[in-house]
Amino acid sequence: MKIFNKTEEAFVGITIMTVTFFLFINIILRFFFSAGISWTEEFIRYAIIWITFIGASICFRRGIHVGIDVLIDSLPGKSKKTLSMIINLLAIVFMIFLIKYGLDLVLFSKGTGQLSPALQVPMFWVYLAIPIGALLSLIHLFIQTFEMIRNFRTN
Amino acid sequence: MIVALIALIFIFLLSSVPIYISLGLAAFLSVIFFSDIQPMLLIQRLFAGLDQFALMALPLFILAANIMDGGGLSERILRFARALVGHLSGGVAMTTQVSSMFFGALSGSGPATVIAIGKIMYPELLRGGYSKSFSSGLLASAGAVSLIIPPSITLIIYGSVTGVSVGSLFIAGIGAGIIFGLSSIIYIYLYAKKYNIARDKKASKKELWETTRKAGWALLIPVIILGGIYTGMFTPTEAAGVSAIYALFISFFVYREMTIKKFYKICVESGITTAQVLVLVAAAQILGWLLTRGQVPQMIATFIAENISTPFMFLLLFNILLLVLGMFIEGVAAIIVVAPLVYGAAIALGIDPVHLGIIMIANLAIGMYTPPFGLNIFVTQTITKINMKEMFPGLVAFLGFNLLGLLIITYVPDVSLFLLKILE
Amino acid sequence: ACGGGTKDNDDGNKETADTDASNNGDSVVIRLSHNQPLESPEHVGAAKFKEVIEEKSDGKVSVEIFPASQLGSLREQIEGTQLGEINITMQPTAFVTPFVDDVKVIDLPYLWPADTEKTYEVLDSEAGQAVLDTLEKGGFKGLGFWPGGFKLFTTGKKEIHAPEDFKGLDIRVMSSPLLEDQYKLWGANPTMIEYAEVYNSLQQGVVDGQENPLQTIYLNNYHEVQDNIIESYHGIMSYLFMANKDWFEGLPADVQELIYEAEEEGKKAARESLAETEDDYRQQIIDSGVNYYELTDEEIEKFREVSVPFHEEAYGESEQVEILKQIKEKIEEVTK
Ligand code: NA
Ligand code: NA
Numbered sequence: 001m002k003i004f005n006k007t008e009e010a011f012v013g014i015t016i017m018t019v020t021f022f023l024f025i026n027i028i029l030r031f032f033f034s035a036g037i038s039w040t041e042e043f044i045r046y047a048i049i050w051i052t053f054i055g056a057s058i059c060f061r062r063g064i065h066v067g068i069d070v071l072i073d074s075l076p077g078k079s080k081k082t083l084s085m086i087i088n089l090l091a092i093v094f095m096i097f098l099i100k101y102g103l104d105l106v107l108f109s110k111g112t113g114q115l116s117p118a119l120q121v122p123m124f125w126v127y128l129a130i131p132i133g134a135l136l137s138l139i140h141l142f143i144q145t146f147e148m149i150r151n152f153r154t155n
Numbered sequence: 156m157i158v159a160l161i162a163l164i165f166i167f168l169l170s171s172v173p174i175y176i177s178l179g180l181a182a183f184l185s186v187i188f189f190s191d192i193q194p195m196l197l198i199q200r201l202f203a204g205l206d207q208f209a210l211m212a213l214p215l216f217i218l219a220a221n222i223m224d225g226g227g228l229s230e231r232i233l234r235f236a237r238a239l240v241g242h243l244s245g246g247v248a249m250t251t252q253v254s255s256m257f258f259g260a261l262s263g264s265g266p267a268t269v270i271a272i273g274k275i276m277y278p279e280l281l282r283g284g285y286s287k288s289f290s291s292g293l294l295a296s297a298g299a300v301s302l303i304i305p306p307s308i309t310l311i312i313y314g315s316v317t318g319v320s321v322g323s324l325f326i327a328g329i330g331a332g333i334i335f336g337l338s339s340i341i342y343i344y345l346y347a348k349k350y351n352i353a354r355d356k357k358a359s360k361k362e363l364w365e366t367t368r369k370a371g372w373a374l375l376i377p378v379i380i381l382g383g384i385y386t387g388m389f390t391p392t393e394a395a396g397v398s399a400i401y402a403l404f405i406s407f408f409v410y411r412e413m414t415i416k417k418f419y420k421i422c423v424e425s426g427i428t429t430a431q432v433l434v435l436v437a438a439a440q441i442l443g444w445l446l447t448r449g450q451v452p453q454m455i456a457t458f459i460a461e462n463i464s465t466p467f468m469f470l471l472l473f474n475i476l477l478l479v480l481g482m483f484i485e486g487v488a489a490i491i492v493v494a495p496l497v498y499g500a501a502i503a504l505g506i507d508p509v510h511l512g513i514i515m516i517a518n519l520a521i522g523m524y525t526p527p528f529g530l531n532i533f534v535t536q537t538i539t540k541i542n543m544k545e546m547f548p549g550l551v552a553f554l555g556f557n558l559l560g561l562l563i564i565t566y567v568p569d570v571s572l573f574l575l576k577i578l579e
Numbered sequence: 580a581c582g583g584g585t586k587d588n589d590d591g592n593k594e595t596a597d598t599d600a601s602n603n604g605d606s607v608v609i610r611l612s613h614n615q616p617l618e619s620p621e622h623v624g625a626a627k628f629k630e631v632i633e634e635k636s637d638g639k640v641s642v643e644i645f646p647a648s649q650l651g652s653l654r655e656q657i658e659g660t661q662l663g664e665i666n667i668t669m670q671p672t673a674f675v676t677p678f679v680d681d682v683k684v685i686d687l688p689y690l691w692p693a694d695t696e697k698t699y700e701v702l703d704s705e706a707g708q709a710v711l712d713t714l715e716k717g718g719f720k721g722l723g724f725w726p727g728g729f730k731l732f733t734t735g736k737k738e739i740h741a742p743e744d745f746k747g748l749d750i751r752v753m754s755s756p757l758l759e760d761q762y763k764l765w766g767a768n769p770t771m772i773e774y775a776e777v778y779n780s781l782q783q784g785v786v787d788g789q790e791n792p793l794q795t796i797y798l799n800n801y802h803e804v805q806d807n808i809i810e811s812y813h814g815i816m817s818y819l820f821m822a823n824k825d826w827f828e829g830l831p832a833d834v835q836e837l838i839y840e841a842e843e844e845g846k847k848a849a850r851e852s853l854a855e856t857e858d859d860y861r862q863q864i865i866d867s868g869v870n871y872y873e874l875t876d877e878e879i880e881k882f883r884e885v886s887v888p889f890h891e892e893a894y895g896e897s898e899q900v901e902i903l904k905q906i907k908e909k910i911e912e913v914t915k
Binding site for chain 3: 038041042114116117120
Binding site: 009010012013014015016017019020023024026027031041044045046048049051052053054055056058059062064065066067068069070071072073083086087090091093094097098101102104105108126127130 | 167168169171172173174175176177179180183194195197198199201202205206207208210211213214215218388389392393396397399400419422423425426427429430431433434435437527533536537542543544
């Protein structure tokens with residue numbers, strides 16, 4: 001599990017490094033050699049989309065997705081735990097939707113053979129970020145929920 | 156379907172379900188059970204929310220800000236800023252406000268501004284004796300000003316939808332942006348007076364020189380960004396990348412406060428913050444699309460266009476409509492929907508097309524931090540880590556003063572138009 | 580793997596047609612999307628399309644128009660049409676190319692005669708129909724070529740009279756490998772910049788020039804930030820008016836007939852409106868004091884010489900050769 005977490009983090013960190021690097025190279029190329037890499041912009045946009053959905057999974061693990069926490073902050077111990085569990089279950093349902101329909105879109109896009117305008121890579125590679133990110137999130141959510149149930153019993 | 160959607164969102168949000176899940180799950184449930192829309196399309200919209208040029212600068216500014224933070228640049232800039240204005244009433248908060256306006260002119264993105272300024276200034280505001288609530292309100296509202304101050308992607312979109320001169324819109328945005336900023340500065344001043352926020356001792360010439368010298372390398376960042384953009388060396392996104400690389404270089408080789416390990420960690424944390432913010436943008440796109448598809452904004456706008464006959468009433472209702480829309484829909488999306496629908500009616504009532512654009516964007520800017528919803532609020536929370544209840548008073552106070560600013564912008568067209576008239 | 584993918588595609592589309600409530604019973608609602616504002620010739624044409632359909636069907640068939648990219652970016656609208664969410668869309672060929680490569684023939688530089696009417700004649704002929712038919716590969720039914728006008732060059736300091744004048748200039752292009760190659764051919768450095776960023780990039784000198792039809796130049800005020808506006812006749816902006824194929828084929832024959840008819844009339848209205856607005860925009864741009872000129876026939880010839888060999892190179896796959904030949908023959912016929 002530790003390796004799993006580290007890999008997620010490495011992906012996000014290294015991708016953002018790569019984005020910055022490409023952007024910089026492109027400026028150098030254009031400024032000093034009057035030539036640029038035309039697909040840089042598209043690459044950055046799609047890299048950011050991958051960062052977002054893989055990063056969202058890390059946010060689930062750390063429990064840092066932003067919400068309006070007025071209610072949960074004001075509840076007493078036991079009901080607070082119940083609400084947390086319900087929230088986790090709702091997140092699980094959402095992730096299942098993202099995986100199911102995300103894969104549908106990936107397969108549809110694979111079937112139509114659409115290419116990305118600049119990079120000329122099949123679009124389904126970009127769409128894949130959504131179901132894969134959701135699958136990783138789902139794993140974290142399952143682990144968390146099991147721990148909650150265990151704690152719930154022992155207390 | 157729309158009714159189910161809105162109801163579910165409210166139930167989820169009030170039950171402390173994270174916003175990403177509230178919006179996303181509500182959309183899926185209402186689409187699956189109450190419509191014949193293919194759920195696959197929601198995935199396309201989720202993707203579309205992020206597949207935007209305007210968002211590219213955001214992760215890079217987050218990274219730049221984190222490097223400045225971890226590499227000792229921010230600290231030196233702050234010491235300099237404090238030495239400069241800390242002795243004034245509300246000095247630290249004013250520094251935040253002014254630098255947000257300055258930065259907003261560069262990034263053109265509300266959330267990017269909140270992150271870049273907030274990361275540096277928030278701890279400093281707390282240390283300076285300002286409350287968490289006040290500081291959060293300050294960050295969220297100051298970041299919104301970036302929509303109005305040129306270069307503004309939102310203004311360009313308005314120009315391209317309506318055919319109004321983008322050059323004119325940019326010039327008009329300067330006056331309106333200053334009025335907005337001033338309304339906040341007045342509140343900062345009053346707040347600092349009332350709570351007797353400690354003022355620094357006026358720095359001696361020698362101290363001022365010392366802090367300037369030490370901060371010199373860091374202070375070059377805005378110069379590089381501004382200079383680079385205005386001389387055409389690079390785009391705003393590239394400016395964000397350059398500032399990250401520059402900050403990295405300085406912190407490695409000049410200040411020597413950066414290590415490879417630290418840098419890696421900063422990259423990871425920047426990626427995670429990016430995700431935390433961008434999932435909200437993506438989910439907001441789903442919601443905006445469902446409302447547009449259900450013709451909801453169109454119906455509201457058409458109603459206003461058909462039932463209002465005086466400019467005064469029109470502007471008043473227009474303000475209310477946009478404020479409400481701004482709560483739910485991100486600025487660019489709202490303009491694309493509303494501008495073509497009300498444009499004709501507004502011009503018929505004798506409202507200046509440039510002025511109309513400025514009013515729209517000023518409203519949407521305020522909508523970005525009007526509780527309970529607003530992108531800037533949630534982005535601010537990623538920095539300040541306080542909940543909505545705590546944040547509320549601060550937001551409302553700034554909202555009040557900015558609404559006064561909005562009234563001036565709305566009913567005194569010359570605030571926006573005088574620079575244009577001078578130039579003609 | 581490819582076969583499996585295609586099957587999924589078919590299933591997806593069938594599902595769309597079946598579950599679309601608008602297709603059941605007597606009444607049909609057509610969702611039509613495009614990118615242009617309400618006053619544009621494109622919208623005038625779309626409105627005409629709606630009017631004709633609704634009138635002739637006695638309201639049985641109605642059209643909901645979503646203008647100004649309300650339903651998403653250009654790429655997303657095309658994908659939305661594939662998915663069956665949008666029934667009909669009107670999109671520039673350059674944006675359809677990533678979905679169906681064959682349509683890029685429309686964007687070849689110096690292929691078309693420097694004459695609007697003659698260009699329409701070719702597009703509306705069998706040769707044009709051959710291009711529309713290729714859209715079936717992407718799951719679309721191509722109905723017609725809607726007008727966007729000839730593209731013009733706009734530049735900063737440098738006047739353009741021959742291909743070599745482009746040497747070393749940074750020119751903004753849409754995200755399209757073909758347009759990129761076109762400028763490389765002339766010696767320029769093509770740079771892809773997002774539409775919303777073009778004005779700023781021209782103003783700040785990030786790029787030295789760009790290409791677009793008069794309408795786009797005028798409405799975005801590019802002439803405010805450029806020194807030269809050049810009628811170059813180097814290429815046309817053409818919109819593909821296209822439907823989701825399975826949806827279209829599932830319609831009753833009389834409704835299909837109605838769509839063909841309304842498309843004809845809508846297209847005609849759009850072309851007329853474009854001609855009017857172009858005259859108006861041209862005058863306004865000239866009055867703004869910018870340097871406005873047309874390339875002479877000799878200058879156009881110079882460009883054509885350099886560009887023609889590129890046609891086969893860029894559009895050389897088996898079927899494409901045949902389509903290109905057909906178009907060139909038709910051009911020869913109408914320009915005789
Ligand atoms: Na701005
Ligand atoms: Na709001």
